[in-house]
Amino acid sequence: MRLQAFWTVALATLLALAPSVSRAGERGPVTNLPMPRFVSLKASEGNARRGPDQSHRIDWVYQRRDLPLRVTAEYEHWRRVEDSEGMGGWMHYALLSGLRTALVQTDMAQLHQQPNINSAPTALLERGVIARIRECQPDWCRLEIDGARGWSEKRHLWGVEPDDVFD
Numbered sequence: 001m002r003l004q005a006f007w008t009v010a011l012a013t014l015l016a017l018a019p020s021v022s023r024a025g026e027r028g029p030v031t032n033l034p035m036p037r038f039v040s041l042k043a044s045e046g047n048a049r050r051g052p053d054q055s056h057r058i059d060w061v062y063q064r065r066d067l068p069l070r071v072t073a074e075y076e077h078w079r080r081v082e083d084s085e086g087m088g089g090w091m092h093y094a095l096l097s098g099l100r101t102a103l104v105q106t107d108m109a110q111l112h113q114q115p116n117i118n119s120a121p122t123a124l125l126e127r128g129v130i131a132r133i134r135e136c137q138p139d140w141c142r143l144e145i146d147g148a149r150g151w152s153e154k155r156h157l158w159g160v161e162p163d164d165v166f167d
Contacts, residue, residue, distance in 0.1 A: 030074040038159050039081070041067040042097035048089030052078030059089045066130050068101045068159030084158040100133040100166075102141065102159035104152075111150035115140035122150040135167040136160055 028035045041062050048060040052075040062069075062083070069088065073080035079096060082088035084103050104125045111123040115137055123145070125131070131143035131152075140151045141160055154160055 028071070028074040030076065035074075036070050036072045038068055038070055038100060038161075039079070039096045040099045040101040040159075041065060041069060041095065042099075043095050046091055046095040048081065048087075048091050050089060052076065052080070052090045056090065060087060064130065066097075066099065066101045066132070068103050068130070069096070071096075100159065102131050102133050102143065102152075102157040104129040104131065104156060105158050106156040109152055109156035111143065111145075111148065111152055113150060115142070115151040117153075119151070123148050125152065125156070131157075133160060136164050138163075138165060 026035050027033065028037075041064065044063065044065045046062045047058045048062065049056040049058055060083075067083070069081040069083055069091075071079045071081055075090075077093050078090045079093055080088065080090050081096070084105070104127055106125075107127040109125045109127075110121040111125055112119045112121055125145065129145060131145040133141050134144055134149070135142040136154070139154055141154055141157060142149065142151050154162060154164075
């Protein structure tokens, strides 16, 4: 009985001390920015840890500059992020950028001159390519990849929400 009481108190303490987790439509407790939101990896390498401190174990090492990541929680100078596969952890905010990027999820996705399926294609994008997002409309985003520019349907991209509209 004492062991059960100990674990109950321990669990309650951990939950009380745990960094806050925001739900869709909420704002981050540290930055007051929308949660969840997309950012990108600023550095060419970044560690994702089990907890919001350098003493926590490293679970993932990201090695792709501009990789889009979704911020799902904030705690002091730390952001909990996840990648396109749902993996991730806590990263120091200095490793992250507000630059919006997208990961192409479909092999040979077409980049078009205009945000219209009937407009001329300008390039084919391989799965795994990272592009900078310049603008998003309801169903399309204008991208830039190694100097090439054009429009891609959102359904081919990870790093942008279906309802994201910005320029």
